[in-house]
Amino acid sequence: MADTLLITRQPHASPTPPHARAALLEDPGFGKVFTDHMVTVRWTADKGWHEAQVRAREPFQLDPAAAVLHYAQEIFEGLKAYRTRGNDVVLFRPLENARRFIDSARRMAMPELPEEVFLGAIEALVRVDADWIPTGDGSLYLRPFMIATEAFLGVRPAQEYVFCVIACPVGAYFKGGAKPVTVWVSADYTRAAPGGTGAAKCGGNYAASLVAQAEAIQNGCDQVVFLDAAEHRYVEELGGMNVFFVFEDGTLVTPPLGGTILPGITRDSILTLAQEAGLTVEERRYSFEEWQADARSGRMREAFACGTAAVLAAIGEIRHNGGAFKIGGGHEGPMTTKLRDQLTGIQRCTGADTHGWVHRIDMEG
Numbered sequence: 001m002a003d004t005l006l007i008t009r010q011p012h013a014s015p016t017p018p019h020a021r022a023a024l025l026e027d028p029g030f031g032k033v034f035t036d037h038m039v040t041v042r043w044t045a046d047k048g049w050h051e052a053q054v055r056a057r058e059p060f061q062l063d064p065a066a067a068v069l070h071y072a073q074e075i076f077e078g079l080k081a082y083r084t085r086g087n088d089v090v091l092f093r094p095l096e097n098a099r100r101f102i103d104s105a106r107r108m109a110m111p112e113l114p115e116e117v118f119l120g121a122i123e124a125l126v127r128v129d130a131d132w133i134p135t136g137d138g139s140l141y142l143r144p145f146m147i148a149t150e151a152f153l154g155v156r157p158a159q160e161y162v163f164c165v166i167a168c169p170v171g172a173y174f175k176g177g178a179k180p181v182t183v184w185v186s187a188d189y190t191r192a193a194p195g196g197t198g199a200a201k202c203g204g205n206y207a208a209s210l211v212a213q214a215e216a217i218q219n220g221c222d223q224v225v226f227l228d229a230a231e232h233r234y235v236e237e238l239g240g241m242n243v244f245f246v247f248e249d250g251t252l253v254t255p256p257l258g259g260t261i262l263p264g265i266t267r268d269s270i271l272t273l274a275q276e277a278g279l280t281v282e283e284r285r286y287s288f289e290e291w292q293a294d295a296r297s298g299r300m301r302e303a304f305a306c307g308t309a310a311v312l313a314a315i316g317e318i319r320h321n322g323g324a325f326k327i328g329g330g331h332e333g334p335m336t337t338k339l340r341d342q343l344t345g346i347q348r349c350t351g352a353d354t355h356g357w358v359h360r361i362d363m364e365g
């Protein structure tokens with residue numbers, strides 16, 4: 001199997017006119033506005049990866065028996081393209097997304113997409129839809145995903161798949177700046193169990209988290225925090241973001257990866273930046289009891305959630321069946337602000353990229 005695939009181009013016959021696009025880009029929100037094109041690559045057991053195309057974004061033709069519709073063989077990724085002040089277009093650590101996509105595929109018994117094909121597909125889509133990349137605080141959110149398309153109701157790995165990339169111009173995730181979020185600690189539901197799919201970025205994990213997220217909303221919260229499945233004691237992560245705690249002595253704590261937590265690229269980047277800044281960084285289990293005690297004693301100064309979509313979001317208040325408590329008086333703390341500014345500075349090329357995390361796209365390529 002070739003690691004690179006020639007992507008054929010069939011541009012949209014009637015793309016969105018510039019004035020209509022400009023109107024959509026004024027306030028795109030998140031995940032509601034889509035660009036004109038998509039990339040698709042097919043996989044079959046006999047041919048491997050083939051038929052790579054950049055083409056007009058349109059609905060799929062899918063047999064009602066397609067395996068994804070019944071047994072949820074589906075994985076995805078999320079990353080952003082930014083337009084820098086110097087008018088370059090850049091991605092942030094895209095090979096990490098490509099590698100994680102391979103790990104997710106393995107866990108879900110799906111074919112592995114070579115890193116080069118993953119990156120090539122993203123670059124091709126960004127090039128053809130470059131006019132859709134917002135300037136300023138916005139970015140182009142890219143959504144690569146893979147579905148099992150084989151029409152067959154037997155339970156086994158499918159023999160046919162489609163890999164696809166779509167894109168959405170997005171504004172700042174939290175409108176009106178980064179307001180601290182209120183989180184709900186779920187007493188009944190867990191996100192992932194040892195040996196399960198918690199470390200894979202698969203749609204099924206999200207389907208299973210929605211009822212807990214709805215419970216969070218009912219309790220006036222923005223997001224749900226999940227505890228571990230075995231003891232229901234240790235903090236794991238939010239529905240779609242990793243979590244960090246900042247202590248008065250400058251220690252930064254985050255739960256360790258170990259199969260039940262999604263290995264976030266934002267999480268990994270923050271661990272690196274914090275270590276460099278001289279913070280004591282601990283990847284360790286942290287219980288909800290400790291969280292309550294450390295908030296009460298004032299030892300915990302800040303807590304934040306992180307992921308590609310929202311970058312860093314301060315956690316201002318925690319609610320649970322037994323009550324509620326605040327962190328840092330419900331306000332964003334200085335470490336959260338500092339780490340966010342540093343990370344977004346690297347992503348948008350206003351800060352030094354000392355780790356080679358920024359990937360420039362050759363727009364003529």
Ligand SMILES: *Cc1c(COP(=O)(O)O)cnc(C)c1O
Nearest residue numbers: 240241242262264265266307308
């Ligand atoms: C994608 C995701 C994250 C964040 O990962 P990033 O690579 O930082 O965007 C965290 N938790 C879950 C469950 C996720 O799906």
